[in-house]
Amino acid sequence: MPSVRFRVAFGILSALWLSGCGGSGQYFVAKDEPWRATEERACLASGAVQESPFIKTKLSLGGPTVCGAERPFELAATDGGRVTLQPAALLRCPMIPQVNRWVQTSIQPAAMRAYGAPLVELKIAGSYACRPMNHVSGAYLSEHGHANALDVSGFVLADGRSISVKRGWRGDYRDRAFLRAVHDGACQHFTTVLSPDYDANHHDHFHVDLARRGPDGLKTVCK
Numbered sequence: 001m002p003s004v005r006f007r008v009a010f011g012i013l014s015a016l017w018l019s020g021c022g023g024s025g026q027y028f029v030a031k032d033e034p035w036r037a038t039e040e041r042a043c044l045a046s047g048a049v050q051e052s053p054f055i056k057t058k059l060s061l062g063g064p065t066v067c068g069a070e071r072p073f074e075l076a077a078t079d080g081g082r083v084t085l086q087p088a089a090l091l092r093c094p095m096i097p098q099v100n101r102w103v104q105t106s107i108q109p110a111a112m113r114a115y116g117a118p119l120v121e122l123k124i125a126g127s128y129a130c131r132p133m134n135h136v137s138g139a140y141l142s143e144h145g146h147a148n149a150l151d152v153s154g155f156v157l158a159d160g161r162s163i164s165v166k167r168g169w170r171g172d173y174r175d176r177a178f179l180r181a182v183h184d185g186a187c188q189h190f191t192t193v194l195s196p197d198y199d200a201n202h203h204d205h206f207h208v209d210l211a212r213r214g215p216d217g218l219k220t221v222c223k
């Protein structure tokens, strides 16, 4: 089965590249996933993402490995520039409109309902990183390695209030209601959403990504 041999060889190559870089010492297995390039090119061609003072094109990520994206973006703000990402996130094209929709249709209404103040900042705990899932050596390459994932650890409102996932997920009634609305809203816009309820690795942030899972690529995870 040539495809299996290809995948295995790819994984070994990835391992060699990474360990050769002298980075974290972790290696990962990369799958052959042609949908990624197809989807990214379609997004770029659609004009869904335009450069702006807060959306900048990055030429490449990851160097000569399976990591990165063809034309990733650095996203410094969303919602028309009203909500900054701190720090700016490195993301592939399809993620950018979904982050914007999540903020506009889920997080902003939830912030107004719970606190009467709009969101002005997302605290970003991670975006692009060429690493295995959950930092476990030998695991599959994380969606973060494809710039197809975002970790959000907190939300800052216009009145200066800051809500963290770590404290608020099991915090007072209002923080819990806000964070659950934010989480449930994310499940409308991303194919994978992981909260502190998922596992200990996610005790202090929401992970959202646009992975295609399952035989038909339509499996979603909202936990």
Ligand SMILES: [Zn+2]
Pocket: 126, 144, 149, 150, 151, 206, 207, 208
């Ligand atoms: Zn993550």
